Structure formats: structure tokens, C-alpha cells
Amino acid sequence: MGSSFRIPIDIGILPDLRCLRLQLQCPKSNTLIASGHVFWLPNSANPPTQIEALQIIVHSTTTIPDSRTFFCNGEADDQTTWDILHSDVLREKHPRLRRITLNFNLEILPAEYDDQDGTLSLSYLSHHLASDLRVLLAPPDTTSRIDISVSLDVVFESQRLNRLVI
Amino acid sequence: MLLGLDLPPEIVELFIDGLSIHLGEIDSLRTLLSCALVSRSFSFPARRKLFSSIHFSMNPPILSPPESRFTRSRDSLFQRIGSFSNLIDAGGALVLLIRELHINVDRGCFILEQQSGLHKVLDAVSHRSKNFETFSMSGPFSRPFSWNSIPTGTMESLTETILLPSLRHLAFVDVEGIPISMVINHPCPLSLSLIRSRFALHPRPSESSSLLCLKSLWVDRYMRDFVDRFCRYRRNLHVEHLKAAIFDRQDAKAVWKFIQETKDCLASLDMYVRALLCMLRHH
Numbered sequence: 246m247g248s249s250f251r252i253p254i255d256i257g258i259l260p261d262l263r264c265l266r267l268q269l270q271c272p273k274s275n276t277l278i279a280s281g282h283v284f285w286l287p288n289s290a291n292p293p294t295q296i297e298a299l300q301i302i303v304h305s306t307t308t309i310p311d312s313r314t315f316f317c318n319g320e321a322d323d324q325t326t327w328d329i330l331h332s333d334v335l336r337e338k339h340p341r342l343r344r345i346t347l348n349f350n351l352e353i354l355p356a357e358y359d360d361q362d363g364t365l366s367l368s369y370l371s372h373h374l375a376s377d378l379r380v381l382l383a384p385p386d387t388t389s390r391i392d393i394s395v396s397l398d399v400v401f402e403s404q405r406l407n408r409l410v411i
Numbered sequence: 412m413l414l415g416l417d418l419p420p421e422i423v424e425l426f427i428d429g430l431s432i433h434l435g436e437i438d439s440l441r442t443l444l445s446c447a448l449v450s451r452s453f454s455f456p457a458r459r460k461l462f463s464s465i466h467f468s469m470n471p472p473i474l475s476p477p478e479s480r481f482t483r484s485r486d487s488l489f490q491r492i493g494s495f496s497n498l499i500d501a502g503g504a505l506v507l508l509i510r511e512l513h514i515n516v517d518r519g520c521f522i523l524e525q526q527s528g529l530h531k532v533l534d535a536v537s538h539r540s541k542n543f544e545t546f547s548m549s550g551p552f553s554r555p556f557s558w559n560s561i562p563t564g565t566m567e568s569l570t571e572t573i574l575l576p577s578l579r580h581l582a583f584v585d586v587e588g589i590p591i592s593m594v595i596n597h598p599c600p601l602s603l604s605l606i607r608s609r610f611a612l613h614p615r616p617s618e619s620s621s622l623l624c625l626k627s628l629w630v631d632r633y634m635r636d637f638v639d640r641f642c643r644y645r646r647n648l649h650v651e652h653l654k655a656a657i658f659d660r661q662d663a664k665a666v667w668k669f670i671q672e673t674k675d676c677l678a679s680l681d682m683y684v685r686a687l688l689c690m691l692r693h694h
Contacts, residue, residue: 256680259670264679 256294257338264298271305273354296339300346307353332391342391347378349397374399418452427456462508464545467492467522467529468515485521489528496531506535511545512572518551525562533568536575543577547604550585555607558588574598579626583608591641600624600649606631610640627652631683638665648673654681 256262335342351374375397427446430439446457469483483491499506514529516522522529536543548569550556561569573581573593581597582604583589588611594603603625628650630637634657642648650673655666670677 258674259677259680260674261676261678262680264681266679266681268681268683270683270685 256296257292260295262294262296264300265296266300266302268302269304271303273306293337293341294339295341297341298344298346299335299339299342300348302348302350304350305352307351332393336391344392344394346394347396349374349378349395351397351399353399420452420456423452424456427453427460430460458505459508462505464511464513465495465509466513466515467532468513469517469522470515485519488517488522489526492522492528492532496528496535499532499535506539507542509536509540510542511547512536512543513545513547513549515549516551516556518554520556520560523561523565525564527565530565530568533565533572537568537571540575541577543572543575545580545582546573546578547580547582547584548586549583550587550608552585555585555587558586558590558611580604582606594625595623600626602627602629602652604629604631605633605637607633609633609636612640623647624649625651627654629654631656632658634662634665634669638668642669642672649676651676652679652681653677654683656683656685658685 256265332345335345375395378395378397427443430443430446440461443457443461446453447461448454467488469485469488499509512533514522521527558566570590570593572578574597576598578597578601579599580602581594584604584606586608589605589608591610591613594601594610601624606629625648631654634655653666653670653673655662655669657663657666666682670680
């Protein structure tokens with residue numbers, strides 16, 4: 246990471262903070278930007294926060310709509326880059342957290358999304374990406390009481406819209 | 412009485428509320444105008460919707476969808492402002508229905524000229540409206556205008572309107588050199604939005620120890636300038652909701668500095684982060 250741009254904001258100093266909303270505008274990339282490139286949860290000496298609602302909105306552009314690789318950082322260990330939002334991880338520092346809302350707005354550029362028939366099912370792609378997202382945030386064996394809402398809005402670049410099969 | 416039906420007021424209200432959602436459409440506007448004339452029971456709720464939010468613009472969105480680029484002439488704009496001013500002067504309690512005032516400044520800043528008559532509308536609102544809550548002013552996109560370029564008469568009326576105790580929401584878009592005194596001297600907690608807008612740089616600021624309450628604050632662009640020109644002179648801040656756009660490390664530092672100033676009362680934090688810089692450096 247070196248001199249990468251991180252936000253030096255420790256929300257642990259905000260005793261009354263109830264709602265945290267982050268909108269991330271990511272550059273074009275074949276993988277989703279790693280959460281740690283933008284924000285991270287430090288092991289702060291501050292007491293646990295009072296946050297009740299966390300909303301993250303991600304605007305991203307990609308050329309490879311493959312859920313197997315998109316949510317990984319492309320490194321050898323194939324570790325997900327968004328495990329920071331795993332409910333078990335969050336619960337430790339944010340015991341009052343009751344709701345996580347994650348909205349992905351994913352724009353897919355042309356030249357990469359055609360399958361063998363020349364078209365790609367938007368609903369199929371959205372379904373798989375959304376499923377992967379939910380698994381990232383709340384694996385089936387999790388017993389969290391946090392209400393997790395994930396939405397994924399996949400759009401193809403506007404000039405290719407007439408080729409979609411939805 | 413409508414077609415022999417005596418509708419309960421709450422049903423009429425629901426009907427009118429449903430129309431007002433689509434006030435941006437010309438058909439809904441026409442329907443509301445008809446409702447204002449159809450019967451006594453429909454008249455007041457319809458007029459309340461029609462006059463609750465007033466927009467002054469040379470490019471009225473209701474008549475000019477983006478593709479049409481309809482623009483009024485300077486004379487036409489002045490005529491319409493004059494007609495509206497006469498209407499609220501003659502309309503008795505009509506001015507009490509005005510809750511929001513939105514001014515879109517054209518590239519020539521014609522609307523701010525003394526001849527436009529805008530100051531008459533503002534004076535009517537500031538002197539007679541008890542329910543006025545929201546004021547916004549937008550400059551031409553990508554060509555922000557300076558507050559100092561506003562003619563004296565219009566500026567005085569604007570200042571008086573903004574300082575109304577009933578005002579709760581104040582927004583500037585593409586405006587430079589806004590007097591910081593309008594916020595600092597405001598008698599009640601405000602929700603303040605500064606979109607691509609900046610306060611004026613005060614050459615000799617005075618330190619104030621009084622508490623400044625802002626219900627919410629939204630700063631998009633110029634976060635560093637905001638902190639530099641605002642927070643430096645105000646130590647006692649009470650901000651409950653903060654929304655900020657962060658484009659680089661300096662913006663992030665400015666947000667962090669602001670948060671530290673008001674950390675004990677911040678209940679919600681909403682940040683827009685552009686991660687482009689991060690990725691460029693990373694690779």
C-alpha cells in the first residue's frame with residue numbers, strides 16, 4: 246500500500262454516532278477495490294461505538310463480470326477484500342449494530358460480457374454476484390442478529406443496452 | 412361539495428399529496444391548478460401545494476426537460492417575477508403558504524438585477540411569511556458567481572430573508588464568497604448545504620466563544636476551505652449530521668479536523684469517497 250490514500254478517521258471518538266454511511270466511487274478495475282484501500286477498522290483504544298446502522302454504497306466499473314474473481318483482490322491467497330464487513334468482525338467493535346445495508350452499483354464495460362451466444366443474462370449475473378456478496382457478509386453458519394441487506398444493481402455501458410437479455 | 416360528494420378533508424389531503432409528488436410534471440401542475448378552482452374544499456390544499464415551493468429560474472424545469480433547453484428571455488423572467496410579486500401582495504394570506512424559495516441564477520445574473528423585482532418578493536416573504544423554512548440559491552453550473560456581485564438592494568433583501576428565524580434549511584450551489592455572518596448570526600439551528608460553494612475569506616476574523624448549532628451540514632468540494640474559513644474561528648460547534656465529499660488526502664484531513672471539533676454531538680456521518688487516487692498510487 247505504501248503511500249496509498251487512507252482516511253485517518255477513527256469513528257471510535259464519536260460517542261453519539263448512530264449512523265455511518267459511506268459512498269465509494271471506485272475506478273475501473275477487474276476486481277473490486279479492496280475495502281482496506283479506502284477504510285479500515287483499527288484496533289482503537291476507544292470503547293465500542295454506538296453505531297446502529299451502517300450503509301455502504303459502492304459505485305464500481307469493471308470489464309470482467311465474473312463473481313469468482315471480482316470479489317477477490319487477485320492475489321495468490323485468493324482472500325476476499327471485504328471480510329472487514331463480516332458481521333462477526335463488526336459485532337466486536339460495534340455491539341449495537343443492527344443493520345448493514347450494502348448497495349453495489351456495478352457498471353460493466355463492453356467487449357468482455359458477451360458469452361458464447363453473444364449475449365449475457367443480466368439477471369443471472371446479478372443473482373450470482375449478489376449471492377457472493379451475501380456470503381461475504383453473512384456466511385450461512387453465522388448466528389448474527391444483524392439485519393443485512395444487500396442490493397446489486399448491474400448495468401451495462403449505455404451504448405450496449407440494446408443487446409441485453411434481462 | 413363535489414358532484415354531490417362531501418369528501419372528508421383528510422381524503423382530499425391524500426389526493427392532493429398524491430398529485431404534489433409529481434409536481435415536476437406539467438399535467439400534475441395543471442391538475443393542481445384545476446383543483447384550486449374546483450371547490451372550496453379542494454382550493455386550500457391545492458393552493459398550499461402550489462405555493463409551498465417557489466422556484467425562480469430562466470430555465471424552469473417543469474417546462475423545460477433537459478432535452479428541450481427552454482430558456483426564458485430576460486424580459487419574460489422579469490415580467491413573471493413582477494406578476495408573482497403583485498399576486499402575493501394582493502393575495503392576502505397567500506404569502507403565508509410559501510415555505511421554500513429556490514433561486515437559480517442564470518449566466519448573466521439577470522435574476523439578481525434590481526429591475527428583476529426579486530427583492531420585492533424577498534421583502535414580502537421576510538416581512539410577512541411566518542412559515543418560511545427553506546432557501547436555496549444555485550449559480551450557473553461550472554461558472555459560480557460571487558456573492559459580492561449581487562446588487563446592493565437585492566443583497567440586502569436576500570440577507571434579510573436568510574436571517575429569518577423560521578428558516579431551517581439553507582443551501583448554496585456554485586456560489587462564491589458567501590458571508591459567513593449569515594450562518595454565524597442566524598438565530599436558530601440550521602441545516603446547511605454548501606455544494607461547490609465557499610464562504611468569503613474574512614481578512615480579520617474575530618474569535619467567538621458562543622456555541623454555534625447546525626442541525627446538519629453538507630459540504631461537497633472545498634472541504635479544506637470550509638474548515639479553514641469556518642472552523643478556525645468557531646471552537647464551539649454542535650453539528651448532529653455531517654455529509655462530506657472526500658476527493659483526496661487533504662479533504663480527508665479536513666473532515667477529520669472538523670469531526671474532532673464536533674465529536675461529542677455527531678449522530679450521523681455520511682461520506683462520499685472517490686477512491687481513484689488510492690488506486691493510482693497503489694498500482
